[in-house]
Structures are given as structure tokens and as C-alpha cells.
Amino acid sequence: MKLAPPRGRDLPASAAAAHESLEQRRVPFLDLRPSHELLRNEIVAGFGELIDSSEFVNGPRVEAFEEDFAEYCGVSNCVGVSSGLDALRLALAAMGATSGDEVLVPALTFVATVEAVRQAGARPVLVDVSEADYCLDVAAAADAITARTRFLLPVHLYGQLADMRRVTELASRRGLVVVEDACQAHGAERDGHRAGSCGSAGCFSFYPSKNLGAMGDAGAVTTSDREVATRLRALREHGQLVRHEHRLEGYTARLDAVQAMVLRHKLTLLEHWNRQRAAAASYYLDHLDGLGDLGLPPVAEGSRPVWHLFVITTADPDGLGEHLAAAGVESGRHYRRPVHLNPAFEDLGRQGEFPVAERLARAALSLPLYPGIEESQLARTVAALRAYFDGG
Ligand SMILES: *Cc1c(COP(=O)(O)O)cnc(C)c1O
Numbered sequence: 001m002k003l004a005p006p007r008g009r010d011l012p013a014s015a016a017a018a019h020e021s022l023e024q025r026r027v028p029f030l031d032l033r034p035s036h037e038l039l040r041n042e043i044v045a046g047f048g049e050l051i052d053s054s055e056f057v058n059g060p061r062v063e064a065f066e067e068d069f070a071e072y073c074g075v076s077n078c079v080g081v082s083s084g085l086d087a088l089r090l091a092l093a094a095m096g097a098t099s100g101d102e103v104l105v106p107a108l109t110f111v112a113t114v115e116a117v118r119q120a121g122a123r124p125v126l127v128d129v130s131e132a133d134y135c136l137d138v139a140a141a142a143d144a145i146t147a148r149t150r151f152l153l154p155v156h157l158y159g160q161l162a163d164m165r166r167v168t169e170l171a172s173r174r175g176l177v178v179v180e181d182a183c184q185a186h187g188a189e190r191d192g193h194r195a196g197s198c199g200s201a202g203c204f205s206f207y208p209s210k211n212l213g214a215m216g217d218a219g220a221v222t223t224s225d226r227e228v229a230t231r232l233r234a235l236r237e238h239g240q241l242v243r244h245e246h247r248l249e250g251y252t253a254r255l256d257a258v259q260a261m262v263l264r265h266k267l268t269l270l271e272h273w274n275r276q277r278a279a280a281a282s283y284y285l286d287h288l289d290g291l292g293d294l295g296l297p298p299v300a301e302g303s304r305p306v307w308h309l310f311v312i313t314t315a316d317p318d319g320l321g322e323h324l325a326a327a328g329v330e331s332g333r334h335y336r337r338p339v340h341l342n343p344a345f346e347d348l349g350r351q352g353e354f355p356v357a358e359r360l361a362r363a364a365l366s367l368p369l370y371p372g373i374e375e376s377q378l379a380r381t382v383a384a385l386r387a388y389f390d391g392g
Helices: 013-025 033-037 040-053 060-073 084-094 112-119 138-144 164-174 226-235 257-267 270-287 317-326 343-348 355-363 375-391
Strands: 077-081 102-106 123-127 149-152 177-181 201-205 219-223 240-242 310-313 364-367
Touching: 033 040, 040 257, 060 077, 060 219, 060 257, 077 084, 077 226, 084 112, 084 177, 084 201, 084 219, 084 226, 102 112, 112 123, 123 138, 123 343, 138 164, 149 164, 164 177, 219 226, 226 240, 270 310, 270 375, 317 364, 317 375, 355 364
Parallel strands: 102 123, 102 149, 149 177, 177 201
Antiparallel strands: 077 219, 201 219, 310 364
């Protein structure tokens, strides 16, 4: 339990200084302020222009961001939507997912991947993940294919691409459609291909903590298929391709202009931020090797992860998390349970059915990592980890 820190001005000067240095030594799990400080003036000016224009829904800001993000991902179309969940379920719907269709999904992911499949009316079928990259185990996916399987939905977990070379090869051999859950992988590459450009559609979330984050909820679908893009544009807006002509039954699921404006500014710094994340990850990889039972995140050959999360494994992640918290270092659990061990999804698998996903969920602890994290903060995190493993 954490007590609210006393306010500095009520304390004698020496105590206030001690409190301040404790506060300075704290390592937050995530701090968005260093990123936003770089763009504050542009974004504030952008808000002003938006108010003057009243173009809050659709309009030039949304189109401009869609063009820039399509180019960044190396595809010809981007359709902005209101969240990562909507990106996934609209992408599945745009590609004709219907009831009875089975969609192969990794057992270790954020639950939105599975929610999207169900909300698109299809049936999620879980597949274990691989020790090699913590993403969809392609051999296990091949074994899970039935006559009803229509989609492969790999997730680029923690910022590393799934093995898309083998995923797309399996899909073309078995006549399946590939939809990427790229919500944690903006800019990640593997075997020379970028997230969002490998499947028939790539689905992104711009939730504030993602590598490219909005100032609220937002998402996008990337695709090189113009017809899919056209259907997505209709689905996000009540099925309209032309105003007041409702061809399909759709949703209110647009990317709003405020978020598009923010995202367009932030996209200019995404590569810079991903490099900062990679530098922080290298620091951890260099300084944490060989500590107790600590397992470092795998990086597959030919893979360039963007380190959405830096996830280590250990026998007692909750105990380690408490030790770190006492040293002022915040950590997270992504994910404490694989999909099928959550009450809402217990019909999707039995305990023991997906052993790698279950082992990772039991052992995973996420360390502080964000653009602008300072070397002194990384060093404090490493020192606290060393104290736990060397002292205990
Ligand atoms: C964040 C995330 C989503 C959902 O995105 P929202 O914008 O929160 O709806 C889906 N899949 C994965 C893997 C995610 O990390």
C-alpha cells in the first residue's frame, strides 16, 4: 500500500528535500510527458485551428494522417477508426467474416483481439505461442486448421512481429486470410517487412500508451486492398459510401479530427521514439544477463522489435514486483492470465491446454520503458533487480 506523499511546503526544508529526492528517484512504469513536451506548441496551435475550423468529424486532418500513416507502414490505404478493437472487428467484417468462420488467435494477447473476433460474429480458436518470439506458434496454428478456418490473426506481442514469413506462407498454402493485430508494433520490422504491411489488413490502436498514442482513444486499419479500404470507410460510418446512402449496416467508429491532428504531429517523432525505446531495451539486455532465474525477452533473427513492453520472466513476478515497488520502481503484468483463463473466455480452452502461454503469464513482469526514460532510471531499475536476485 502506498501512502500519499506529504506536500513539500508543510515540511521543514531538510525533510522536503529528502521527500523530493525520493520522488526524483521514483521510476514510473510509463511517463508520457517527455514525449509530449517536444510537441506541446504545435499541438496547442492545432487545437486552436481546429476550433476555428469546426471540422471535428472527417475532413482534411483525418485524411492527412491516413496518408502519412499509410506511407509510414508501406501500404496504399489507411482507414482511421475509433480504437484498436474497432480496427480489428471492422477489418474482419470488411473481409466478410461471418458466423461459423474460425479465426486462429494466439492464447497470449490483450483480450481485445478475441473480443473483436466474437463481435465480428466469428469464432476465435486459440493457439499456443512460441518461445522464440512469444507470438503465434505457426506450427501449432497449422495443426489447428479445420474446414471452417478462414482467418489467421497473429498478434505482434510486446512490439515484435510474429513470424509473418511463415504465417503468410501457411495462409497461402491453406487458402486463409491474414489480419495482423499490430496494436503493439507501430514501426516494427521482421525479415524486411513492416507491421501492418504483411497481411491483408493491419490493425492498430493509438491508445495513449501505445508506441504511437493519441490523447484519447483511436485506431486505424492499413491495407493495400482498395476494396477492403472502401468497405472499411463505409463500416466506420453507418455503411455510407456516399452520404445518406446506406449500403451496409455500420457503426459510429470514425477517427476523430482532434486525434488525427495529434497523431499526425506525433508520427513525425515515432522513429525517434522507437530508437529511444530500443536503446533502453539494449541497456536492460546488457545489464540483466545472468541474474538468478531472470529470463530476457527473445528477439528472433531478422527481427527489429519496437519494444512496446520489455517483459522479463521469473518464478515469482508478483514478489519481484513488490520488491521493485519498495525501491520506487513501478512494473506491470502483461498479461497475468492467458485469454482462456479469464472468466469471460473460459469456454475457449482448458487449463493446461496452451502451456507456453500459461507459463509466460505466470512468469511475466514488465519493466519501465518509454521514450525519454533516463539512463539513471534504467540504472536504478537494474540495481533494484540485482538486489533482489543477489540478496535473496
Ligand atoms: C491495445 C490493444 C488492442 C486494443 O486497442 P484499443 O485501442 O484499446 O481498443 C488490441 N490488441 C492488442 C494486442 C492491444 O495491445
